[in-house]
Amino acid sequence: MLHVSNPGYREKYTAHIQDKYGAIKDRNSLLGENVILNSRYTKLIIVKERRARKERQHEIMTSGQRHAEIMSEQKRSITIGDLFAADEKGKTPRIAVLLGAAGIGKTLTAKKIMFDWEAGKLYNKKFDYVFYINCREVNFDTEQGSVANLILRNCPDQHALIQAMLGNPERLLFIIDGFDELRLSLDQPEESLCSDPWEKKPMEIVLSSLVQKKVLEKCSLLITTRPAALEELRQCLHNERYAEILGFSETERREYFDKYFGDKGKARKALNFVKENEMLFTMCFVPIVCWIVCTVIKQQMDEGEELAQTSTTVTGVYLLYLYDLLKDPRRKSK
Structure with missing residues (x-):
């Protein structure tokens, strides 16, 4: 069997990642206009906790001076590299949820993770492959699919590698970006969920099986969402870690x-x-x-x-x- 970290296959995949995530489009850009991601990306303040809704609202309404104080008080800020780091008890999460208001940088952070992983700067000792799933795009999937199909979208023409990937789920990270934009319900009866990554099911069943760890139980998930959709998401998760993007200092x-x-x-x-x-x-x-x-x-x-x-x-x-x-x-x- 091919090993999931086989250099030849990895090179092809990372080249695909660089082409797809190395540049971003400004919202007012013309067709074909792109900006190099690293030339624009700026570090965001991320805290490893969930703040109360009233606290988030208060922060936005405060004066500039008080806002600066609030940001400086965030002693426990973390980096994106800490999302899957072991905690004080030595326990490493398999699911991380990255919260943030609209426009706060969740999607750009997700793409930055993809790009930094490809460049060998992030998670390379932890994950052999990182896959990006855009919930807005998933909404348009009307045909049946599978977890294997989701992987193939990220690394086209790599059918020969899929079996090796699926054989090492603990080395896989799926980034599910924009859960709050998902129009499909993940509240599916347990008996309808699938455990076979090749089994074709409606997309809501496939995603629900992945999020609830009924398929590829040992893989890792990073899910981005607005706080408004958090309660719905929590019903599908178990032993997850939370972090929140606060924005720019x-x-x-x-x-x-x-x-x-x-x-x-x-x-x-x-x-x-x-x-x-x-x-x-x-x-x-x-x-x-x-x-x-x-x-x-x-x-x-x-x-x-x-x-x-x-x-x-x-x-x-x-x-x-x-x-x-x-x-x-x-x-x-x-």
Whole structure:
């Protein structure tokens, strides 16, 4: 039997990962426009716990100064490499749930994990293969499938390797991204679940069997979701670990501006302008807001307009962003 970590097969798969996840598309990009993932990705604050809903809401409504204090108080922040690390009792989880609000960076983090694993920087001693499952795409699966089919989507033309992969489930990681967007119900009766990774079933049965560990029991799962869908997800899990993305600290906001503008002078000018409005700067802890703010300011700079003409409210920035999309019919937001 082929070993799952056979170098020849691994090279083909990692090349596929690099092509698929090494670049990202901005939401206002033209067809064929891409950004190198590592040129934009900025570290996010992640904590190994679940915070109360009221605490999350309070954080967003606080002043910039209080928000900075809250972020600095997160003594137990972790990295994405810690999600499957052994705890203080030496126990390593097989399921990790990564929580986060809309636009906080869950999908980008999932793709960063894929890319860093391919580059040999993350989880290489733990997992031979990492597979990405997009729940939004799964919603359109109307035909029956199997766990083996899910693997083949990630590594096409690798039929000969599938049997070896399935024979070493403890070396496999499945990233299930966007559980909150899943329209299929995973609340399936136990008798309908499958234990054979080759058995073809409706997709809700296949995913439910994978999440509930009825198939490939020893594989690992990383599931991203918004907090609103957490209770539904918890009903399917057992012995899971939770972590939550809080967003950018002030230091990371500065780094993001540097990466986005690619020119320290322009980045400093833009950042200083944003910091004049405490609430606007505070809301930039959310990556998608930070991106929109940078996009609008760059547009103003490129057109030679004074930044004073740029709205300093979050709503105003959104309107300017929308205006820019509408005035260029070639651009289509994703």
